[in-house]
Structure formats: C-alpha cells, structure tokens
Amino acid sequence: MSLGTGIRLADLIAAICFILALRGLTGPKTARNGNLLGAAGMLLAIGITFATHDLTHFLLITGAMIIGVAVAVPAARLVKMTAMPQMVAAFNGVGGGAAALIALATFLRAPAGTLAVYQVVEVILGVAIGCISFAGSCVAFAKLQELVTGRAITYPGQQIWNGLVGAGILGLAIAVCVNPVHWIVAVILVLALAFGVAFVLPVGGADVPVLISLLNSFTGLAVAASGFVLHSVVLVVAGTLVGASGTLLTQMMSRAMGRSLPNILFSAFGSVITATGGAEGDTTRSVRSASAEDVAILLSYANKVIVVPGYGLAVAQAQHTIRELADLLEARGIEVIYAIHPVAGRMPGHMNVLLAEANVPYEQLKEMDEANPEFQSADVALVIGANDVVNPAAKNNPASPIYGMPILAVDEARNIVFMKRSMRPGFAGIDNELLFDPKTTLLFGDAKDSLTKVVAAVKAM
Amino acid sequence: MNGGDILSLITVFVLSAFIGFEVIAKVPSTLHTPLMSGTNAIHGVVVVGAMLVLGTANGALQMTLGFVAVVLATVNVVGGFVVTDRMLEMFKVRKPAAKVAAAPSAAASSSEAGQK
Numbered sequence: 001m002s003l004g005t006g007i008r009l010a011d012l013i014a015a016i017c018f019i020l021a022l023r024g025l026t027g028p029k030t031a032r033n034g035n036l037l038g039a040a041g042m043l044l045a046i047g048i049t050f051a052t053h054d055l056t057h058f059l060l061i062t063g064a065m066i067i068g069v070a071v072a073v074p075a076a077r078l079v080k081m082t083a084m085p086q087m088v089a090a091f092n093g094v095g096g097g098a099a100a101l102i103a104l105a106t107f108l109r110a111p112a113g114t115l116a117v118y119q120v121v122e123v124i125l126g127v128a129i130g131c132i133s134f135a136g137s138c139v140a141f142a143k144l145q146e147l148v149t150g151r152a153i154t155y156p157g158q159q160i161w162n163g164l165v166g167a168g169i170l171g172l173a174i175a176v177c178v179n180p181v182h183w184i185v186a187v188i189l190v191l192a193l194a195f196g197v198a199f200v201l202p203v204g205g206a207d208v209p210v211l212i213s214l215l216n217s218f219t220g221l222a223v224a225a226s227g228f229v230l231h232s233v234v235l236v237v238a239g240t241l242v243g244a245s246g247t248l249l250t251q252m253m254s255r256a257m258g259r260s261l262p263n264i265l266f267s268a269f270g271s272v273i274t275a276t277g278g279a280e281g282d283t284t285r286s287v288r289s290a291s292a293e294d295v296a297i298l299l300s301y302a303n304k305v306i307v308v309p310g311y312g313l314a315v316a317q318a319q320h321t322i323r324e325l326a327d328l329l330e331a332r333g334i335e336v337i338y339a340i341h342p343v344a345g346r347m348p349g350h351m352n353v354l355l356a357e358a359n360v361p362y363e364q365l366k367e368m369d370e371a372n373p374e375f376q377s378a379d380v381a382l383v384i385g386a387n388d389v390v391n392p393a394a395k396n397n398p399a400s401p402i403y404g405m406p407i408l409a410v411d412e413a414r415n416i417v418f419m420k421r422s423m424r425p426g427f428a429g430i431d432n433e434l435l436f437d438p439k440t441t442l443l444f445g446d447a448k449d450s451l452t453k454v455v456a457a458v459k460a461m
Numbered sequence: 462m463n464g465g466d467i468l469s470l471i472t473v474f475v476l477s478a479f480i481g482f483e484v485i486a487k488v489p490s491t492l493h494t495p496l497m498s499g500t501n502a503i504h505g506v507v508v509v510g511a512m513l514v515l516g517t518a519n520g521a522l523q524m525t526l527g528f529v530a531v532v533l534a535t536v537n538v539v540g541g542f543v544v545t546d547r548m549l550e551m552f553k554v555r556k557p558a559a560k561v562a563a564a565p566s567a568a569a570s571s572s573e574a575g576q577k
Binding site: 014015022025027028031032036038039042045049053055056058065068069071073075077084085094099108109118212213216217220226229230232233234235238240242243244245342349350353357367 | 488500530547
C-alpha cells in the first residue's frame with residue numbers, strides 16, 4: 001500500500017466518522033457517542049496530516065494549535081449554559097475566518113497566471129463565503145452578548161446597499177477570473193466582510209439563532225471550497241455535510257417559529273415600526289400585580305400547574321429553584337408539567353438542556369404540540385421569563401412581526417401568572433396583550449428571587 | 462491537478478450534499494441546539510487545511526496567514542466538540558434519575574402512570 005492510498009483510506013474513515021456522528025446527533029440516546037465519534041474522526045484526520053504530509057514549520061503548527069486549545073477549552077468549559085448560542089456563533093466565525101485565510105494564502109502562493117479559471121473560482125468562493133460567515137458571526141455574537149442592541153438595526157435604503165455590495169462582489173469575482181491580480185481579491189475580501197456585517201444587522205430578536213444556524217452552514221460551504229482549493233477530500237466531505245445539514249436545520253428552526261427564511265432575513269423593516277408603535281400605546285394600561293404569597297396560594301390550591309419557562313428563567317439561573325417549587329407542589333398532590341416551546345430560551349432545544357441540568361424528570365417536559373391540549377384543564381399557567389412564545393398576537397394580529405409563529409396556548413388556562421423583571425417587552429420587542437388580561441397576575445422581579453419567595457411561601461402554608 | 466480530479470471532487474461534493482440532507486432528516490427539536498453545535502465542530506476539520514497551508518508556507522506573509530488560520534481553526538474544532546459534549550452530558554446525567562427515558566414504551570407508560 002502506497003502512502004497515497006493510506007491517506008485516501010484515512011480520509012475515507014474520517015468521512016465515515018463524520019457521517020455517523022451527524023446521524024448519532026439526531027437521537028437523544030446516540031448523541032453523545034456521535035459527538036465523540038466525530039472527535040475521533042477529527043483526531044484521525046489531523047494525525048494522518050501530521051504523519052503523511054511533508055510539513056515544515058512543525059513547531060509553528062504545534063504552537064498555533066496549543067494557543068488554539070488554550071483559548072478554546074477554558075471558553076467552552078466555563079461559558080454559562082445561557083450563553084451557549086453566542087459561543088457557537090464565535091466558534092463558527094473563527095472557522096469561517098480560517099477557511100477564508102486558507103483560500104487566500106493558496107492564491108497568494110501560486111505564481112501569477114498559473115491558476116486555471118476554476119481554481120480562481122474555488123479561491124474566491126472560499127474567501128467570500130468564509131469572510132461573510134466570519135463577519136456575520138461576529139455581529140451575531142455581539143447581538144447575543146448584548147454588546148450592541150439585540151433588535152433589528154435598519155437604515156434607509158438598506159436592501160439596496162446590500163444588493164449593491166453583493167453585486168460588487170459578483171462583478172469583481174468575474175473580473176478576477178479574467179485577470180487574477182491580488183488587489184481585486186483584497187477588495188473582494190473587504191466587501192465580503194462588509195456584506196457579512198450588513199446582512200446580519202437587520203436580523204434581530206429571536207431570529208438571531210436561526211441566523212447562526214445559517215452562518216454555520218455557510219462556514220461548511222467555505223470549508224468545502226477550501227477543500228477544493230487544497231484538493232482535500234476530507235475537507236470537501238465534512239464541509240459539504242455541514243453545509244447541507246446546516247441548511248436543512250436552518251429550515252427546521254425557522255419552521256418551528258412559523259416563519260420562512262427569506263422572511264427572517266429581509267423582513268425587519270415593517271416590524272420595527274409596528275413594535276415601537278404597540279409598545280408606546282400600551283404603557284398607560286393597567287395590569288394586576290401580586291405578591292409572592294398570592295402566587296403561592298394560587299399554586300397550592302390548584303390541581304394542575306403548567307410551567308412555561310423562558311429565557312428569563314435561564315438568565316436568572318432559576319432552573320433549580322423551579323424544580324424545588326415543582327417538587328413541593330407535587331408533594332401536595334398537584335400535577336406539574338413543563339410546556340417547552342420549540343424556541344424557548346434563545347435556541348431550539350436550549351430550554352431542555354437547561355432543565356436537564358436541574359434534573360427535571362424527562363416525562364414532565366412536554367413539547368408544544370403535546371402541551372397545548374393540556375392548558376384547557378390547567379388551573380395555573382406559570383410563565384417564567386417568557387413572553388413572545390405565549391403572545392396571542394401571533395394568533396390574532398396579522399400586523400405583528402411574530403404573526404404566524406406557533407405559540408403555547410397559555411390563554412386557555414384558568415389563571416395565568418407571569419414572572420417578569422419589568423413590563424419591558426420580550427426579545428422580539430413586541431408588547432403582549434396577555435399581560436393585561438383580567439385572569440393574569442404579575443409578579444415582578446428577578447425570576448430566581450421571585451421563585452425563592454414563592455417556594456418559602458408555599459412551605460409556610 | 463487534471464480534469465479528472467476536479468470531477469471526482471465534484472462527485473464527492475454532490476454525494477456529500479445528499480448525505481447531509483438525508484442523515485438529519487428527522488431530528489427532535491430538543492436536539493436542534495446540540496446538532497448545530499456538533500456540525501459546527503465538524504467543519505472544524507478546516508484545521509487540516511490550515512496545517513497544510515502553514516506546513517508548506519513560504520515567506521512571512523504566507524506563514525502569518527497560515528499561523529492565524531491554524532489558531533482559528535483549532536479554536537473552532539476544539540471549542541466545538543467540548544461545547545457540544547457539555548450540552549449532551551446533561552442529557553446523559555438525567556437518565557439515571559429517570560431510567561425510563563431510555564425506552565420509549567416504558568417512558569410512555571410511566572408518564573401515564575404519573576398523570577393518574
């Protein structure tokens with residue numbers, strides 16, 4: 001067996017590992033092993049590259065990897081579960097950046113005039129998609145980390161500008177195929193970075209996670225393009241797998257929010273106006289707020305309580321406290337279930353991860369379709385730090401930006417308790433009619449403080 | 462690289478795209494976040510490309526680009542797998558507490574028992 005055959009075999013094994021890893025990740029029982037299998041495939045791919053390619057700068061490569069590990073491991077281990085989405089955005093962005101740099105370096109290395117047109121196309125795809133993904137992920141990170149406003153950022157003529165930048169990239173790409181000079185590639189790089197920023201800016205609120213999934217599949221494609229540049233089968237396979245599955249996952253996520261992808265990416269304009277208009281009009285209306293003791297009484301004499309956890313619960317790290325409250329109520333013979341909206345938290349499935357952390361029994365977690373029929377027979381719907389996912393405007397108000405998003409039918413419960421920090425609207429920035437409903441009680445404050453008080457009050461009863 | 466090579470790479474590309482679509486056709490929304498994070502780790506394979514670039518670099522500019530690429534790609538691949546494992550760990554921790562979750566039929570019967 002020649003060395004070349006060995007590399008090809010190792011590439012094949014690594015590729016199989018990645019495919020099986022993806023399949024494993026689609027089931028709860030196999031997910032963890034799937035991930036480990038993916039990591040094993042990765043180790044093989046890296047090991048075989050060290051072993052079989054005649055690489056110089058061995059110390060530099062090792063040094064760069066040590067720096068990478070030293071940055072990534074603490075970041076990944078220490079990040080709070082609530083900050084996971086922006087962590088994924090960051091890791092995704094650097095991957096896109098790496099793909100762009102690979103394509104760029106390969107282009108710079110080739111002596112002028114030696115690249116065929118298709119090779120220039122590969123380079124441009126790698127540079128452009130990688131840069132868009134890098135810059136877009138940076139902005140998505142800044143939005144989720146609240147370094148900039150999480151809302152949609154719009155300005156007049158935005159779509160026209162974005163269109164012009166996109167057309168500029170395309171035009172220069174054609175030009176560079178005809179005449180492959182360095183400065184045009186540099187301009188494409190800058191324009192692609194600008195485009196990445198510009199196309200993420202108007203996406204706001206709850207749509208950002210869907211956007212991260214889209215950028216994730218972009219990075220996959222950028223990696224595939226750099227695989228073409230380097231003639232590396234394993235890069236093409238892994239990059240394309242991620243590009244394809246990431247696109248599908250993005251569609252699933254937007255479907256879970258009842259929106260189409262173009263709608264998420266391009267529809268920010270009208271929604272902003274509606275949102276601010278609604279919020280101002282409603283500030284004068286009255287709401288019913290109560291003490292923790294009132295809420296405790298309401299809960300203690302119920303037969304069935306449905307907990308609707310949202311991002312506020314996650315931010316306050318209150319998942320353990322809600323578990324304690326649920327245990328107390330169950331000890332009194334009250335049925336407690338959790339209704340999990342597909343996009344509760346900030347990403348699909350995020351809330352399940354957080355509640356699993358607090359050892360909430362699996363059987364008590366109901367997905368939306370399963371939970372909605374239960375609300376009719378519920379005495380209390382306890383909404384903790386959630387807003388948009390229970391907003392009836394999604395059903396009733398065609399002008400609302402979240403119109404059409406499937407929601408939890410909290411309004412069908414006999415009583416509704418909202419635990420909120422303030423009257424501030426939710427992540428999507430729109431007001432919630434339900435807060436003014438006569439059967440709604442509000443308990444203001446940090447979710448954990450409020451829950452701790454309610455727990456104490458229930459114990460005292 | 463000759464025309465045959467580019468064609469075989471395109472073949473690999475197209476087949477991988479089909480596999481990518483097929484293999485995650487059914488995934489519960491509970492696993493959307495870990496799946497996104499897991500695919501994010503897999504495109505970290507770009508580290509292999511970054512190694513090749515740095516390992517064959519000539520001159521300061523190429524070396525700098527390659528070095529930065531290896532650092533970034535390593536952050537992507539290592540961070541991606543660690544974060545995904547941390548998310549999935551939580552699904553595993555829960556199972557001893559509620560063993561029934563492992564078997565769908567057992568889980569269904571126990572949740573019925575829990576309701577009445």
